[in-house]
Amino acid sequence: QAQLVESGGGLVQAGGSLRLSCAASRLTFSSYAMGWFRQAPGKERDFVAAISWSGGDTYYADSVKGRFTIARDNAKNMVFLPMNNLKPEDTAVYYCAAARLFGGDLSTPTRANEYDYWGQGTQVTVSS
Secondary structure, three states: OOEEEEEOOEEEEOOOOEEEEEEEEOOOHHHEEEEEEEEOOOOOEEEEEEEOOOOOOEEEOOOOOOOEOOEEEOOOOEEEEEEOOOOHHHOEEEEEEEEEOOOOOOOOOOOHHHOOEEOOOEEEEEEO
16 A cells, blocks of 8 residues: 655744655655645645646646645655745645556646545644
8 A cells, every 4th residue: 555654844934934745655656646735624625736747747726826836756756845935824734645647647636536645644834
């Protein structure tokens, strides 16, 4: 069974930065698109960002565009989410997810049901 483990969450003041990391194991990492989602208390899990298997294509939610950057290192089986200019509304549990792709598909899935594996989440809290 594939395993995804997030790290890097924490408490930060508004305007600050954090860098989330996700380590993947027990899967052929370069065969998966990777994504980040977040879920605030009492709300649905929302798409944040996705990256194609090659890293050449990325897609962001409008709410984070220009502030967050998704990147991956296929040699280390890791995906990253540097987050800048954080806002209180970014407070949530952040989840890393992996979507199996076939035939060199360069998709950047944005829907949670397109993803096959999920991490346990890491808490990000932004104080005002």
